[in-house]
Amino acid sequence: MDLPTFLVQCLNAVQYGLLLFLVASGLTLIFGIMGVINLAHGSFYMIGAYMAFALAPYFGDWYLTKLLVGIALSAVFGFVLEWVFFSFLYQREHLQQVLMTYGLILVFEEARSLLVGNDVHGVATPSWLAGGFELGGLMSYPWYRVFASIACVIVALGLYFVVNRTRLGMMIRAGASNRDMARGLGIDIKLLYRIVFAGGVALAALAGMIAAPLSSVYPGMGGSVLIICFVVVVIGGIGSITGALIASLLVGFVDTFGKVFFAEYSGVGVYLLMAVILVWRPEGLMKRAY
């Protein structure tokens, strides 16, 4: 493998890892704070991607506006969803929540099929991000992927800031480490849960919107992302955002280079990584970092 190819693969790995991080950070927050194993999280990614497809005609090149509108819509959606389907479930066993989210997956998939159909649709990249830059004379790397990586980094930094430096973040961390104590101190846990859930949905949907021009939108796109993100969350340590970041980059590299070197067995690589890490550290890399 020559240097430019290697560099391109590295950039791809980072970009894929960062995208996974957006989805996985929401998942890890929802699990770490609310204790909900959310199987429907992949559906939110799918919904985001289809939203990028559906909104495209209205916004044209106003791509960033489209992303912002999408984020707002999905946050509202998450807020309502938590209220209707999850708010009465917290006292129950985990498995009841698993069942609920499984039901939601079926509903979302069918709704997608009813509204948009089962065809694969491409989503155009905005014209101001078309083309790419030269790398080593022969290879070129698309600007849109660069944009995707940068957008993910900005969101990751924003997330870090919110969780570690704001009052809301303080309440989130308090709720994560001791729910009853946080409630005792007057924090409105119900509202907090709703906000966290809405935030998680918005993050997953944003990832879907960013990914849509790269992967196009297709049925079942949520399922594969969901499982990979569970792997990320578990490798990183449940509830840890830093862990999710490290793990998603790790998974990005293993997956990308696995495809280059062991094409036939590439699917196994990520899961093997997870098995090895968990045998080594049964509670993930970062055991509840905050």
Added chain:
Amino acid sequence: MSRDWIIPTVAALALLLLPAVLTPYTQDLVVKVAIYAVFALSLELLVGVTGLVSLGHAAFLGIGAYVTVLASGDSGGSIARVLPLAVLAAAAYAFFVGALSLRTKGVYFIMVTLAFAQMAYFVFHDTKIAGGSDGIFLYAKPTLGALDLDDKRQMYYVVIGTLIAVYALIALLIRARFGHTLAGIRVNEQRMRAAGYATYGYKLAAFVIAGALAGVAGFLLAIKDGAVNPELLSWHESGAVLLMLILGGIGSLRGAVIGAIAFTLLKELFQLEALLGPVAAHWQMTLGFTIIAFVALLPKGLIGLRARLVGARHG
């Protein structure tokens, strides 16, 4: 408690007499439900008895099914060779997965079992050892003496017989010292260890037995369908069998069987065009909302429904 065996026995007798009145379609359906009931029972040993929630149980079903097809080859072969091979292969993978994943706990355990199942899935899906993503056909079904599994009636009795045997086996295991130890581990593992039990060994034994029984279900499924494909090992399948348990009510063998019946029948029912007309094409939506309604209204599963009705009557 002492009359616990009456309902299962009556149900078993009814199942044995049922073919007399069944149409070919409904008989097929009963066979399908019974195979999934065996599969659900095997998982119940882990989830309900030992308290180990596995989200990778389909791997053992799939391996059992794949080995059945591969070992049968073009000429069929003997059940006396194919069935032990299928069960052994499933048990062997269960031993490997269990030995590693039982080091973890709770949600981590759920995810590690899922990861190992996904590994098995991708091996069958991406490599050419067994037909890749298309799967393979079972050209000739294995036989044993006069037993011919191509005959629907014989297949029916074999499947129902297996279901009864597996139910009885797990019921016996639960009542044995081994089962009491597993229940102890579920309730308080620390205490069992303090009482001198090597809990890891017990859990591993339960995991391997559950894997082997899932392999039996895989054997039956491969023969019933006459083909296998990687989707048998997918996480959807592992999720579905866990759903059967939750739907039926975790913590009772009857719940596992009822859950398997309910889930399979609901899925079948919602796809019936004769019943639902154009809605049948969107069965996922109906099934999804039904599941959500179950969660909202029946926290203890279908098995809890009776207690609730009886309780309501008594005041």
